[in-house]
Amino acid sequence: MPAAEAWYAGWAQDDQGHRPPNASTHDHVIHFAPGALPSARYFWSVTMYRLPERLLVANEIDRYSIGDRTPGLVHDDDGGLTLYVRKHRPADPKHAANWLPAPDGPFTIAIRVYGPETSVLDGSWTLPALSVDA
16 A cells, blocks of 8 residues: 555664564553544554564453544543553553453564554654553
């Protein structure tokens, strides 16, 4: 597909330089600041893959991706959106609503923006970091 129809990127390392990130050693978050969700005419999604196979991650809630069509997401008090990337369900129900289950080991995450707006295509929108959750 041409970039005007579908834009792809992802996270192959975290903000601490772990390449690939590994959920057996760290929990992670992806924080979209207020007003900084991917601008899409159609939809966007973030999908988890275990490595080295690059397969979807079997999990207790059958969630393989999170996006603008995911029911029940909980936005942060400031209007941003934080995704919780970890192997175990977060104890806090608000965090569990935004949980992207990760494998017990290395992973990569792909983001897809379908019908990307100009800010995505020209680089003025930037992908947030995959951060180690301290």
